Amino acid sequence: MARLAGSDGETTAKAIRAQSLALFARHGYAAVSMRMIADAVGVQPGALYQYHSNKQQLLVDLMRGHLEALLRAWREEEDAADSPVQALERFARFHIRYHITRPDDVFISYMELRALEPDEFRAIEVLRKSYEGVLKAILEAGRVQNIFSCEDPHVSAMAILAMLTGVNSWYRSGGRLSQAKIEDIYAVMVARSVGCELEGRSDV
Amino acid sequence: MARLAGSDGETTAKAIRAQSLALFARHGYAAVSMRMIADAVGVQPGALYQYHSNKQQLLVDLMRGHLEALLRAWREEEDAADSPVQALERFARFHIRYHITRPDDVFISYMELRALEPDEFRAIEVLRKSYEGVLKAILEAGRVQNIFSCEDPHVSAMAILAMLTGVNSWYRSGGRLSQAKIEDIYAVMVARSVGCELEGRSDV
Amino acid sequence: MARLAGSDGETTAKAIRAQSLALFARHGYAAVSMRMIADAVGVQPGALYQYHSNKQQLLVDLMRGHLEALLRAWREEEDAADSPVQALERFARFHIRYHITRPDDVFISYMELRALEPDEFRAIEVLRKSYEGVLKAILEAGRVQNIFSCEDPHVSAMAILAMLTGVNSWYRSGGRLSQAKIEDIYAVMVARSVGCELEGRSDV
Amino acid sequence: MARLAGSDGETTAKAIRAQSLALFARHGYAAVSMRMIADAVGVQPGALYQYHSNKQQLLVDLMRGHLEALLRAWREEEDAADSPVQALERFARFHIRYHITRPDDVFISYMELRALEPDEFRAIEVLRKSYEGVLKAILEAGRVQNIFSCEDPHVSAMAILAMLTGVNSWYRSGGRLSQAKIEDIYAVMVARSVGCELEGRSDV
DNA sequence: TATGAATGAGATTTCATTCAT
DNA sequence: GATGAATGAAATCTCATTCAT
Numbered sequence: 039m040a041r042l043a044g045s046d047g048e049t050t051a052k053a054i055r056a057q058s059l060a061l062f063a064r065h066g067y068a069a070v071s072m073r074m075i076a077d078a079v080g081v082q083p084g085a086l087y088q089y090h091s092n093k094q095q096l097l098v099d100l101m102r103g104h105l106e107a108l109l110r111a112w113r114e115e116e117d118a119a120d121s122p123v124q125a126l127e128r129f130a131r132f133h134i135r136y137h138i139t140r141p142d143d144v145f146i147s148y149m150e151l152r153a154l155e156p157d158e159f160r161a162i163e164v165l166r167k168s169y170e171g172v173l174k175a176i177l178e179a180g181r182v183q184n185i186f187s188c189e190d191p192h193v194s195a196m197a198i199l200a201m202l203t204g205v206n207s208w209y210r211s212g213g214r215l216s217q218a219k220i221e222d223i224y225a226v227m228v229a230r231s232v233g234c235e236l237e238g239r240s241d242v
Numbered sequence: 243m244a245r246l247a248g249s250d251g252e253t254t255a256k257a258i259r260a261q262s263l264a265l266f267a268r269h270g271y272a273a274v275s276m277r278m279i280a281d282a283v284g285v286q287p288g289a290l291y292q293y294h295s296n297k298q299q300l301l302v303d304l305m306r307g308h309l310e311a312l313l314r315a316w317r318e319e320e321d322a323a324d325s326p327v328q329a330l331e332r333f334a335r336f337h338i339r340y341h342i343t344r345p346d347d348v349f350i351s352y353m354e355l356r357a358l359e360p361d362e363f364r365a366i367e368v369l370r371k372s373y374e375g376v377l378k379a380i381l382e383a384g385r386v387q388n389i390f391s392c393e394d395p396h397v398s399a400m401a402i403l404a405m406l407t408g409v410n411s412w413y414r415s416g417g418r419l420s421q422a423k424i425e426d427i428y429a430v431m432v433a434r435s436v437g438c439e440l441e442g443r444s445d446v
Numbered sequence: 447m448a449r450l451a452g453s454d455g456e457t458t459a460k461a462i463r464a465q466s467l468a469l470f471a472r473h474g475y476a477a478v479s480m481r482m483i484a485d486a487v488g489v490q491p492g493a494l495y496q497y498h499s500n501k502q503q504l505l506v507d508l509m510r511g512h513l514e515a516l517l518r519a520w521r522e523e524e525d526a527a528d529s530p531v532q533a534l535e536r537f538a539r540f541h542i543r544y545h546i547t548r549p550d551d552v553f554i555s556y557m558e559l560r561a562l563e564p565d566e567f568r569a570i571e572v573l574r575k576s577y578e579g580v581l582k583a584i585l586e587a588g589r590v591q592n593i594f595s596c597e598d599p600h601v602s603a604m605a606i607l608a609m610l611t612g613v614n615s616w617y618r619s620g621g622r623l624s625q626a627k628i629e630d631i632y633a634v635m636v637a638r639s640v641g642c643e644l645e646g647r648s649d650v
Numbered sequence: 651m652a653r654l655a656g657s658d659g660e661t662t663a664k665a666i667r668a669q670s671l672a673l674f675a676r677h678g679y680a681a682v683s684m685r686m687i688a689d690a691v692g693v694q695p696g697a698l699y700q701y702h703s704n705k706q707q708l709l710v711d712l713m714r715g716h717l718e719a720l721l722r723a724w725r726e727e728e729d730a731a732d733s734p735v736q737a738l739e740r741f742a743r744f745h746i747r748y749h750i751t752r753p754d755d756v757f758i759s760y761m762e763l764r765a766l767e768p769d770e771f772r773a774i775e776v777l778r779k780s781y782e783g784v785l786k787a788i789l790e791a792g793r794v795q796n797i798f799s800c801e802d803p804h805v806s807a808m809a810i811l812a813m814l815t816g817v818n819s820w821y822r823s824g825g826r827l828s829q830a831k832i833e834d835i836y837a838v839m840v841a842r843s844v845g846c847e848l849e850g851r852s853d854v
Numbered sequence: 855t856a857t858g859a860a861t862g863a864g865a866t867t868t869c870a871t872t873c874a875t
Numbered sequence: 876g877a878t879g880a881a882t883g884a885a886a887t888c889t890c891a892t893t894c895a896t
Contacts, residue, residue: 047859065356068273071886085860087888149353152269189427193419196412197405197431204404208397215397223397230434251876276870288872289877297870455855473764477680480891492893493856501891557761560677597835601820601827605839608816609809616808623805631801635809638842659880684866696868697881705866 051089053079059100063142067097067153097150098158104143105165111136112172122180123234129173130228131221133202138217141206148203170195180232187233198228255293257283263304267346271301271357301354302362308347309369315340316376326384327438333377334432335425337406342421345410352407374399384436391437402432459497461487467508471550475505475561505558506566512551513573519544520580530588531642537581538636539629541610546625549614556611578603588640595641606636663701665691671712675754679709679765709762710770716755717777723748724784734792735846741785742840743833745814750829753818760815782807792844799845810840 057078180186261282384390588594669690792798
């Protein structure tokens with residue numbers, strides 16, 4: 039019919055983001071239909087096209103939103119005064135903390151890259167590589183200062199990111215381990231993986 | 243038309259496995275149609291139903307085949323005489339070696355669990371947990387002998403598996419690093435993550 | 447949002463007529479969406495419904511506007527003192543001149559009759575037959591005076607109108623032939639088709 | 651379900667051609683849905699895609715089929731021994747006879763060119779221009795031999811084709827005039843339009 | 855007078871699957 | 876063992892239209 043009394047574009051836009059994120063993460067982009075999203079939002083499928091020009095663009099908008107927010111958050115978190123060891127710990131803790139609270143964004147931004155058409159893929163890859171570059175720079179700085187025993191910063195960065203992001207594959211909030219404890223455990227493992235012991239935590 | 247001269251069920255069966263594996267890995271189960279698989283194999287879609295009763299069962303057959311082969315391979319690899327440190331290194335090297343050569347099987351067996359219907363999911367999970375149990379047992383053995391500094395064998399096992407399997411996300415055969423070198427690097431990182439140094443390799 | 451400063455109903459009405467005419471002529475009524483028209487006009491689709499109650503009525507308004515203007519123009523052009531030959535030449539020249547400058551109106555008024563619902567169709571047919579009657583009357587007058595060799599005025603009228611209107615299918619303003627030259631050529635052909643030579647133009 | 655007992659591809663293919671031709675001619679390409687065609691044929695819409703890869707290709711197949719058959723038919727009809735006057739009469743009679751029995755093919759092949767995408771349009775235009783070239787060659791031959799008073803063969807060809815094809819806009823089989831009589835009338839008009847009288851027929 | 859949000863219907867097309875041959 | 880023809884359901888997306896603002 040027409041606009042329902044009280045309906046509001048911004049509210050609908052947020053609901054579409056939230057519901058499509060949850061559905062894509064749970065079932066995968068290809069397995070989620072626009073009808074499923076519309077049902078979750080409480081509108082007809084056609085209404086989704088007022089907000090995203092097609093299904094692919096909806097996915098792109100979710101990914102771009104996540105990666106841009108992630109990069110902004112790190113820029114606020116980082117401290118130029120950190121030593122490489124401090125920077126590595128800060129990064130590990132930040133990564134876990136940021137990712138653990140947004141498992142759906144994380145999952146689709148890493149797993150649904152294959153669903154992107156070439157142009158969209160390239161645009162998103164730029165953002166993703168930009169974040170990977172943060173960790174690589176930290177490792178490289180530690181390596182040239184002979185603080186890290188890290189033969190190949192690229193491989194180490196990939197391994198560390200895989201390990202850190204892997205938390206999301208098993209973490210459930212309210213589970214046995216607190217978020218802070220998980221940060222502690224992983225910070226130590228990350229440091230050790232480049233040959234460092236974090237001070238005062240050899241007991242972990 | 244009837245059977246083409248020279249067409250052969252076993253050949254077709256293998257081609258279906260190979261092509262569906264590659265397609266599911268590249269695009270995801272939901273994004274691959276039976277027609278795409280049939281085209282890749284060189285038959286009509288209806289022919290696929292001579293080998294797998296439906297699309298879901300085709301996926302299950304691929305996963306079960308992979309996981310059963312993986313467990314068989316480990317049983318041939320393991321050595322009851324190993325110390326926990328040796329066992330951990332053997333496991334790390336085995337995991338990388340086995341997985342690096344079967345990236346498609348690995349990928350779909352981890353990523354397409356969500357595409358399984360409940361009954362099929364449970365059956366596959368049993369196999370998967372059985373393999374995770376191998377690593378957990380090694381870690382637990384090292385922990386009780388005070389060889390590993392490993393507070394929580396379950397968390398550590400998940401972290402290590404994530405890191406090891408993560409190789410597949412960036413490894414390309416013929417790349418800069420040999421498979422043996424990658425095994426070395428990861429064996430050291432895995433050992434360090436539980437507080438051990440592998441002998442004679444502090445230079446890695 | 448309310449009315450934009452400076453927006454003006456009459457301007458919009460004219461723009462809707464101009465743009466819908468061009469789009470219907472180029473792509474056909476059924477292939478043009480209200481959204482396409484709105485985009486061309488520079489308004490939202492809903493705004494179109496302030497001027498025409500629905501898409502069908504928009505088409506009817508275009509056709510009626512054209513046919514009524516055509517009949518008015520002929521009434522101003524015709525000369526009761528003409529002989530049948532003069533009247534036929536006048537009609538041929540008028541038809542070409544009037545139609546050649548309004549190709550879009552002409553095209554949709556002839557081609558989109560099939561898109562009209564029965565009631566609207568009948569109303570438009572009355573206007574169209576009224577114009578065809580003009581030519582038929584001229585031919586009939588020439589026939590009864592034994593000036594035209596024209597066995598069947600109806601068939602001849604249809605043939606002549608098809609030929610004359612056919613100019614629009616290839617004429618492009620600024621092309622090789624001037625409008626006046628085209629009028630000359632067709633006036634001669636029309637006259638000859640009923641067995642007459644126009645005076646002083648046997649060279650054409 | 652599956653193939654119905656007794657269903658047969660060639661039968662269905664012909665039915666699709668016949669029904670889509672009739673529907674496109676009556677309502678226009680854009681106004682006809684695949685569902686309408688499927689209903690007329692007596693199959694589900696999806697079955698149409700076994701015969702034509704999409705709606706556009708269905709239209710192209712209809713047009714190409716018509717134009718190729720038309721050119722083949724003329725090649726069998728033409729007689730190299732004809733004088734220009736004889737050739738012109740033969741062409742006029744052939745054109746009317748061929749087109750009058752295939753009004754739907756004719757209509758869509760001339761009117762739905764605008765519905766073609768650029769590549770398809772070019773391919774069809776080649777065929778259409780090839781047929782126009784037949785008439786132009788006849789006119790040109792008569793002009794250089796000073797038999798036809800025809801200043802511009804291209805314009806005359808367009809005018810004559812418009813007139814001849816225009817028959818389809820009013821002819822109904824079983825109507826007042828026989829097909830032979832219509833051929834006679836038009837043959838005379840066409841000849842006169844280039845300044846010739848057909849022998850023994852000045853009475854028409 | 856016009857917008858912005860939405861609807862309900864329907865468009866084209868693809869899908870997994872079936873089964874007579 | 877495989878094809879070729881078809882189904883019934885569902886996918887993505889567009890459409891004309893409505894109406895609170």
